[in-house]
Amino acid sequence: MALNIKKLLVSQPKPASEKSPYFDIAEKYGVEIHYPLRRQRQMCIRDRKYGVEIDFRPFIKVEPLSSKEFRQQRISVLDHTAVIFTARTAIDHFFHLCEELRVAIPETMKYFCMTEAIAVYLQKYIVYRKRKIFYGQTGKADDLVTVIAKHAKEKYLVPVSDVHKDDLFALLDAKKINYTKAVMFRTVSNDFAKDEKFDYDMLVFFSPSGISSLLKNFPDFKQDDIKIGCFGPTTAKAVKDAGLRLDVEAPTVEAPSMTAALDLYLKKQQDGKK
Numbered sequence: 001m002a003l004n005i006k007k008l009l010v011s012q013p014k015p016a017s018e019k020s021p022y023f024d025i026a027e028k029y030g031v032e033i034h035y036p037l038r039r040q041r042q043m044c045i046r047d048r049k050y051g052v053e054i055d056f057r058p059f060i061k062v063e064p065l066s067s068k069e070f071r072q073q074r075i076s077v078l079d080h081t082a083v084i085f086t087a088r089t090a091i092d093h094f095f096h097l098c099e100e101l102r103v104a105i106p107e108t109m110k111y112f113c114m115t116e117a118i119a120v121y122l123q124k125y126i127v128y129r130k131r132k133i134f135y136g137q138t139g140k141a142d143d144l145v146t147v148i149a150k151h152a153k154e155k156y157l158v159p160v161s162d163v164h165k166d167d168l169f170a171l172l173d174a175k176k177i178n179y180t181k182a183v184m185f186r187t188v189s190n191d192f193a194k195d196e197k198f199d200y201d202m203l204v205f206f207s208p209s210g211i212s213s214l215l216k217n218f219p220d221f222k223q224d225d226i227k228i229g230c231f232g233p234t235t236a237k238a239v240k241d242a243g244l245r246l247d248v249e250a251p252t253v254e255a256p257s258m259t260a261a262l263d264l265y266l267k268k269q270q271d272g273k274k
Contacts, residue, residue, distance in 0.1 A: 004269055007053045008202040011210045014056040021259035029266050059213035061190040064093050067100045075182050077103050080157040082110040088121045090159040093185040095125045112148055115139045145171040162186040189213040202227040208238035231258040
């Protein structure tokens with residue numbers, strides 16, 4: 001049975017590797033994958049039986065704060081002895097801003113990262129030394145804070161976006177950790193061009209900011225038959241709070257990832273199920 005979904009928009013950058021599960025879906029359902037922002041289309045299928053297209057188009061983007069904007073927070077990087085990184089984006093903006101401020105980071109600075117992958121990314125900017133780089137084992141905030149608590153005498157700087165979760169800071173407060181929250185970048189809407197087509201049968205979101213961007217770009221947006229999928233409870237809440245219908249949700253027991261949820265949905269469509 002032919003799929004009702006002909007064109008699908010994923011509000012994320014294109015996959016960095018062809019090992020992405022999205023490519024598995026492409027192979028499985030005859031999906032055509034587009035990268036509209038690069039003005040080129042790359043086909044990743046051998047069978048176009050169902051004619052479904054997937055576009056990767058971020059609804060939000062990250063911009064750095066200027067040195068002038070950062071100075072308004074009256075934060076001195078060199079007043080701190082350690083930095084906490086929750087993402088590679090934070091690493092990039094921290095070192096770029098320090099360069100703009102002409103702040104020389106001392107070799108004694110310690111770094112605490114949410115995951116090993118984030119810690120390894122530090123090699124882009126510094127010499128990787130185990131004695132000054134630490135990370136959590138599970139990727140969860142409470143695990144990282146357990147590591148941080150063993151170095152309670154440090155004074156921590158935490159680079160964040162203007163839009164961020166407070167889970168980590170609640171855990172740091174509970175352990176009486178001395179830290180400073182430093183906004184170094186901002187999350188903004190990645191606006192659509194006036195002549196950019198918006199003719200999708202399904203939209204997939206990964207953050208409440210994506211929903212906000214949709215409504216900003218299309219204030220008169222009417223969902224009608226357009227399906228909406230999302231990842232995470234906060235994004236699901238944002239969809240419902242906006243008065244929109246949520247059709248596909250992850251994670252669930254059956255679908256721990258967004259790609260797994262899409263796979264299940266497309267399979268049901270293919271089998272003629274609702």
